Amino acid sequence: MTISRVDVSPEEVDAGADITLDIEVSHAMPAGPEDSRLLIRDHDGAVAASVRLAEFGGETGRSGAFVVTAPLEPGTHTWSAAGAAPDSTPAPFTFTVRPHETRVLVWDAPPSVECGETFRVKLGVRCARRCRPDGWSLEVRDHERNRLATVRLGDEVWPRTDGLYYADVELKAPDREGLHQWEARATTRGLDTSHAESGAALNVRVVRAPDCVLTVEAVDAENRTPVEGAQVVVHPYRAVTDAHGVAAVRVVRGEYRVLVSGKGHVPFRNRFTVDADMTIRAQLVLDREPSDAEIWS
Template identity: 30%
Template structure:
């Protein structure tokens, strides 16, 4: 007489953890936000999965639970925006994220590196005008060191930075890339003149 039928235990489902929208940079001593999402290889609903963030010493610096709806454009990436404490000192740091879900789901981990900058103290106002016409140039991507911004309809971008020496780079498709170096010890205004990019020469075919 045969004994009771034995059932195989559920095999764990593989999961993966995605991390995006990292702060660039994070500000020393302040809170930063980052998005993270967990997905199951079998497409399971992982809403409510817990995602924790730990710093390099293992201290938990942020946590949250995945929401009820997947990230737009995906079928099973359940995500949350996490509020994370940045280190008190500028530099580079590593954040380790760990996601755990109920049921037969293996945990997932991911490590990301984040640049931490000193708190901004001064405002850099950058005006970009077109060389020749003098008109404002909107939609210019501007970088002051690691801090970023873009010009509005008036051709002006305002970017807050700490004191120091910074490379300024401004670029927009259809214009030559602009670059300069500034010394910031207080609020400062910078005027850049953007020249339309020259058309590449067309090859001459015989």
């Protein structure tokens, strides 16, 4: 029996994932049970799989599709297929193992932080193959790659996701104002299964201590009732109105564009110079788009 073809699918595969093989042989009329058996050996010569020909007779035979498990080590691997009989000549075939892709996520970062203050963010890692994060850690580095914090991922999956593991980390803002561009990186060294390193931007807006309070009162323009839950954006500051439609935003003196966006309302937009505590009243007009009936009757 001679191996005439080995189909490998996919030729590039994640570490530890399934590879489908389909082997064709010639001179396939078996003389005995061993003559219909094929052995798949890995790069060390160890038997990775043993299968019998599913179809044989006459000049050719086929194994049919069967699955073997890819190694955990990344790189190009050369395995072989041969008949089980001692005189069978091995036929080599190759495939490439790649590390599992990972994605790092950063969320819940505050829109701005005062110089030197501590703050918290959430960091998460998602392996494309949904590996559990045993021994995984995340590092936060500044723009010069100085390590600011290291945190180990927890065992729990973030709500509503099916494989995102996360950690909560406390960080300290620099003493210098401005937008600091940091990075969170998943360190995957030393893991049993090879994982690609990855990172995500963690931008930190550092501001000096505010010296004014800008109070925003959000009211519905038509019925004058307070709008609760309206988002107030006075970049880089943000707040949400309370049950009375009020949000107090502590800002540094200066000129700001104020946006107030209530649920289902057209955003209020205006520019203000804030040089002392002040209150503005944002009258929010209901987003009354023409109804389907009006448009399409």
